[in-house]
Amino acid sequence: MTYCVGMQLNNGLIFMSDTRTNAGVDNISTFRKMFTFEAPGERCITLMTAGNLATTQAVISMLEERTKAPDNRSPSILEAPSMFQVARLIGDTLREVIARNADAGQRADSTFNATVLVGGQIKGSPPRMFLIYPEGNFIEASDDTPFFQIGETKYGRPILVRAYDPDMSWEAAVKLLLVSFDSTIKANLSVGLPLDLQIYTTDSYQRGLSKRITAEDASFRSITDGWGDALKAAFDSLPEISL
Template sequence: MTYCVGMMLNRGLVFMSDTRTNAGLDNISTFRKMTIWEDEGERCITLMSAGNLATTQAVVSELDERLKAPSERSPSLLAVPSMFQAARLVGETLREIIDRQAQSGQRADTAFNATLLLGGQIGDNPPRLFLIYPEGNFIEAGEDTPFFQTGEIKYGRPILVRAYEPDMSFEDAMKLLLVSFDSTIKANLTVGLPFDFHCYETDSLKTGRIGRVTAEDPYFQTISQGWGQALKETLDSLETFTFED
């Protein structure tokens, strides 16, 4: 399993993904689940993946191959005119990969499925964020749904719902996401450090601040310990429950 979050802010887009993948309790590995394509000054597109590792790596490899030899039948992410077209291209590619697995004798059920988060900006169009399903269809983030999660979403969702604000800074968004991810790894061993992140600034049309948060990162340790302590102190400060006589 994995955990990825894409978030829309007034300032731009923020992406974060974990790196853990496992095929059983004794086979745990680290793989990057975030890919960025950039044509500086023209577009910047970020993709995050959750689900079967072979499927998601095949999707990224297929999209990379199309950059080398695009055609009318196999367009490139660096050539499509809008983020909507980019989402449709990625969705079609995901569906093709899953169908190809089925035709080779593998079952195209949940064991080979994947879900993708795609966001970015092309030209003068505003930044957009999409959640792409295994069937190839997708939905778009908006005012009512300003962020998407994929993977192991339930543990890290409450803090996002309560604390998200569209006008928050990238710094505050990173703090919020780290709390969300810390809550998730505390409750589920299939999600783990390090975390990759990308903060894209609206109209920059280039890769923004990127990096990796490790278990040794002093700020993450402060967030993890401080959040746990703050929860305990808040719980203690609430009025004590009393039983009726």
């Protein structure tokens, strides 16, 4: 399983993903799920993936190959004129990979399913973020839906819904994401450290802070300990129930 979050803020975009993959409790590995394509000064595009690992790796590999040798039939996301066209290109690639694998043997599309979260900015347009489904179609983040989650979403969602603020600082946004991931990690063994973090500042056209957060990270340890203590204190402060 996977957990990835992308948030749209007034000062840019922020992304966080875990790195755990598993094919059973005795087959757990670490794989990067966040990938960035950039032409500094002109565009910066970040993808996060969830789902079948072979499918997501094939999609990323095809996108990377097309940046090196684009053609009219398979354009590069470094050449697409808008983030909408980037999302459409990724959706077409994802659908192509899933269809190819499904047709190779027995029909079992769900086995090869994957979801992609993509966000970034191309010069001349504002930052945009999209959630791309296995069928290749997609939706865009908005003021009403300012963040997307993929993978194991339910445990980390409540804190995002309650605490998200489009005007929050990068520091506050990172803290919010760490709490969301801590809640998910504690509830589901298929999501785990290390975490990958990336920040994109509007109109910078290049990746900002890019960091891997491990179990030894002092900030993560302080957040997970502090959040546990705060929850316990909040619970204890609730009024007594009469039975």
